[in-house]
Amino acid sequence: MSSEWPLWEVFIRGQHGLNHRHVGSLHAPDAEVAIKHARDVYTRRNEGVSIWVVKSGDIAASSPSEKGPMFEPSNDKVYRHPTFYDIPDEIGHM
Amino acid sequence: MYAQLVKSEGTSREEMSPEEIAFQERIDRNEKIEPKEWMPEGYRKTLIRQIGQHAHSEIVGQLPEGNWITRAPTLERKQILLAKVQDEAGHGLYLYCAAETLGVSRDELLERLHSGDMKYSSIFNYPTLTWADMGAVGWLVDGAAIMNQVPLQRTSYGPYSRAMIRICKEESFHQRQGYAIMMKMANGTPAQKKMAQDALNRLWYPSLMMFGPSDKDSVHSAQSMAWKIKMNTNDELRQKFVDQTVPQAEYLGLTVPDPDLKWNEEKGGYDFTEPDWDEFYQVLKGNGPCNKERLGARVKAWEDGAWYREAMTAHAKKKAARRSAVAAE
Numbered sequence: 001m002s003s004e005w006p007l008w009e010v011f012i013r014g015q016h017g018l019n020h021r022h023v024g025s026l027h028a029p030d031a032e033v034a035i036k037h038a039r040d041v042y043t044r045r046n047e048g049v050s051i052w053v054v055k056s057g058d059i060a061a062s063s064p065s066e067k068g069p070m071f072e073p074s075n076d077k078v079y080r081h082p083t084f085y086d087i088p089d090e091i092g093h094m
Numbered sequence: 095m096y097a098q099l100v101k102s103e104g105t106s107r108e109e110m111s112p113e114e115i116a117f118q119e120r121i122d123r124n125e126k127i128e129p130k131e132w133m134p135e136g137y138r139k140t141l142i143r144q145i146g147q148h149a150h151s152e153i154v155g156q157l158p159e160g161n162w163i164t165r166a167p168t169l170e171r172k173q174i175l176l177a178k179v180q181d182e183a184g185h186g187l188y189l190y191c192a193a194e195t196l197g198v199s200r201d202e203l204l205e206r207l208h209s210g211d212m213k214y215s216s217i218f219n220y221p222t223l224t225w226a227d228m229g230a231v232g233w234l235v236d237g238a239a240i241m242n243q244v245p246l247q248r249t250s251y252g253p254y255s256r257a258m259i260r261i262c263k264e265e266s267f268h269q270r271q272g273y274a275i276m277m278k279m280a281n282g283t284p285a286q287k288k289m290a291q292d293a294l295n296r297l298w299y300p301s302l303m304m305f306g307p308s309d310k311d312s313v314h315s316a317q318s319m320a321w322k323i324k325m326n327t328n329d330e331l332r333q334k335f336v337d338q339t340v341p342q343a344e345y346l347g348l349t350v351p352d353p354d355l356k357w358n359e360e361k362g363g364y365d366f367t368e369p370d371w372d373e374f375y376q377v378l379k380g381n382g383p384c385n386k387e388r389l390g391a392r393v394k395a396w397e398d399g400a401w402y403r404e405a406m407t408a409h410a411k412k413k414a415a416r417r418s419a420v421a422a423e
Contacts, residue, residue: 016125079170084271088345091342
């Protein structure tokens with residue numbers, strides 16, 4: 001049984017009102033310590049107002065090899081974009 | 095949008111505890127309030143009501159347009175309408191998630207919608223009778239929603255604000271596709287133009303009602319505005335909507351169904367007739383043209399979907415059991 005500390009993914013909220021963003025990862029024995037480490041590793045220059053940590057093993061991710069079938073279907077749906085519609089300038093911003 | 099008559103529970107400045115005063119000061123400084131932070135119980139409850147009502151409106155709002163998906167005049171229009179209805183489902187999901195950060199579960203919110211305890215916007219209790227209604231809904235209903243949602247991007251509650259930002263980004267397509275339908279119909283055959291005018295006639299006043307009752311009758315506004323979960327008064331937004339929409343109707347060659355509509359140079363806006371507020375309260379009470387049908391469709395969809403939710407849960411359990419069996423080997 002390995003005694004290596006688990007890996008944690010770190011998310012920082014840079015400013016009030018913004019989403020937390022992934023900034024990197026680190027090792028820590030538990031969540032509480034992970035947050036402390038994240039503070040020391042990722043916010044030494046006051047980069048954040050809030051930290052989330054999630055065990056890396058708990059993150060489910062889409063597989064890079066499935067990128068095509070996952071995302072290509074939205075390519076030909078140009079009508080989901082506002083610019084698809086010709087609206088004359090006279091009627092104002094819409 | 096889509097939040098009308100949300101009851102707000104606050105305390106006056108004199109009765110505020112030091113904690114509440116500090117909280118109000120943070121809001122006054124335009125700081126965002128985040129889920130795990132202390133907040134007054136009234137703020138939390140009011141937000142659950144408002145975001146919940148907003149989410150319900152997105153979900154129920156799929157029904158009047160869903161009505162036309164199988165009858166869209168071309169394949170392209172059908173794809174567009176499908177994409178729009180799909181967006182509304184997405185918007186509902188963003189908002190339910192924002193509400194869940196306040197300690198209420200999505201199932202609980204749905205239960206309160208289905209029991210009639212929580213409301214959705216009155217506008218969705220009107221029928222969509224012709225294809226021109228798909229144009230008028232996008233143009234007027236989404237137009238009114240945008241009017242309300244754009245300022246809500248600056249609301250004090252972080253998750254709500256971020257949901258609004260996402261939603262507003264996607265909303266422009268909705269209004270433009272609606273107006274594009276109106277342009278097509280208004281410049282089409284006399285019969286098509288007549289349909290466009292008829293849709294405007296029927297949906298004009300219900301759209302004005304979307305902003306909620308007049309400020310003098312809007313008892314909860316002041317507290318919600320102090321908390322910045324409401325950014326403008328109902329009358330302000332309604333006026334803005336009329337000022338923006340009337341020239342758009344003129345461009346289409348359509349007539350806004352209000353004989354007293356008149357530009358008022360002095361105030362720099364239109365004078366217009368208020369909607370029939372008795373009708374509004376009747377619709378909110380459940381006596382609109384489609385209340386029973388809409389809620390019935392929601393409840394039926396939820397009940398008919400039960401087997402699917404159960405099957406997915408059972409499947410997930412099976413997969414997990416298989417994985418732990420493999421791990422144990």
